[in-house]
Amino acid sequence: MDREELLSHYEWSAGVCFRHPAAGEVATAVIKILYPKDGGREVVRACQDCVIDMEAQRRDAALEGGFSYRPGRVGQDLRRG
Incomplete structure (x- = not known):
């Protein structure tokens, strides 16, 4: 699967990548939503790279662990597909 096909599994909008916050706003996708014990909601976003x-x-871990790999699920448990 090529880069563009892989990225097409996500919805992109301006945001801050959790790995590169100093880069400022870039095209990002939501990969996880966290709900801290103290309340609220934290949206974790990642850039295309x-x-x-x-x-x-995730693909490598799925192959090594005997799980199926389906793109578009970064941030989800491999056991859930």
């Missing part, structure tokens, strides 16, 4: 990197890590 980071999503590509995390997809590769």
Whole structure:
């Protein structure tokens, strides 16, 4: 699967990548929503390069662990698909 096809599994909008906050606002996708114990909601966003990197890590982990890999699920548990 090429880069553009992989990125097409996500919705992109301006935001701050959790790995590169100093870069400021860039095209990002929501990869996780956290609900801290003290209340509220924290949206974790990642830039395109980071999503590509995390997809590769997730794919490799799925292959090593015997799980199925489906793109577009960075931030989800591999056991859930």
